[in-house]
Amino acid sequence: MLSAALAKPRPVYPGRCGLALLWLWLAGGLALAAAKATGVLWVVWPLWWWLIGLAAAVTIGVRFAQTGVFARPLLRVSAAKGRLALTFDDGPHPRHTRQILDLLDACGQRATFFVVGDKVAHYPEVAREIVARGHGIANHSLRHQPWTPMLPARMLATELVTANTLIFRHTGVKPTFFRAPVGLISPPVAAAALRAGLQLVHWSGTARDGLAWAQPQACLERLRKATVAGAILVLHDGVGVDDCIAVRILPQLLADMAALGLQSVRLDELVAAPTEQPARAESPFPA
Numbered sequence: 001m002l003s004a005a006l007a008k009p010r011p012v013y014p015g016r017c018g019l020a021l022l023w024l025w026l027a028g029g030l031a032l033a034a035a036k037a038t039g040v041l042w043v044v045w046p047l048w049w050w051l052i053g054l055a056a057a058v059t060i061g062v063r064f065a066q067t068g069v070f071a072r073p074l075l076r077v078s079a080a081k082g083r084l085a086l087t088f089d090d091g092p093h094p095r096h097t098r099q100i101l102d103l104l105d106a107c108g109q110r111a112t113f114f115v116v117g118d119k120v121a122h123y124p125e126v127a128r129e130i131v132a133r134g135h136g137i138a139n140h141s142l143r144h145q146p147w148t149p150m151l152p153a154r155m156l157a158t159e160l161v162t163a164n165t166l167i168f169r170h171t172g173v174k175p176t177f178f179r180a181p182v183g184l185i186s187p188p189v190a191a192a193a194l195r196a197g198l199q200l201v202h203w204s205g206t207a208r209d210g211l212a213w214a215q216p217q218a219c220l221e222r223l224r225k226a227t228v229a230g231a232i233l234v235l236h237d238g239v240g241v242d243d244c245i246a247v248r249i250l251p252q253l254l255a256d257m258a259a260l261g262l263q264s265v266r267l268d269e270l271v272a273a274p275t276e277q278p279a280r281a282e283s284p285f286p287a
Ligand SMILES: [Zn+2]
Pocket: 089, 090, 140, 144, 180, 181, 182, 183
């Protein structure tokens, strides 16, 4: 069973610096609100404090996760030689996931799918197919609600365990990796992952193909810059109705990887055996 081969979760303690900032922000906002209510301070509007702080927390949590302010997620495996990990978020999707599986299998590449618990319950046969075809499956929350990273750690941990149970029930695999919805890492997310025994994963390169205004060529160019050994790249198979950017750009990305001699492996394989040099992969797609 694949679960036996999965890497042991590495603890990801919430960064003390991030927690201190969070408490400062909460206390400052309360102090401003109290000052406003009592008439001591009437110029500064406390709402701005909350909004600016929230925007800063989201920016740090998503775009600057590598700073480790809120937590130390897995971003890349720097010792990997000739290997990287393609990952796909937000599935399983009844059509796109299978299209991506076909593209990967045609090139002999493996990937990891960060699935949403509720979607696994809706499309269990697709989730089973991911595993049956040799790819990895990981936890991407129970419902993928945008406010999930803001939930208290205890509540979020319960959701993560429920999602893991659902995934295990339908696939026989118990995930050990977790990526937060929207990639938003917050102190509660880090604490919840630790509590649920999951290794928190972010990325070293993202296509940003899940955004409503995403353009395929721009997504591909973004990934090309990050396509190096040890990278953890993220695309999305669970977004879009008729069109899926990941399906459109994956052939060229796989061709680029073949030209660079890079092999995509499951995340647990990248973490567990990072130093082997694989044979150069041949791609059926033109470079
Ligand atoms: Zn997502």
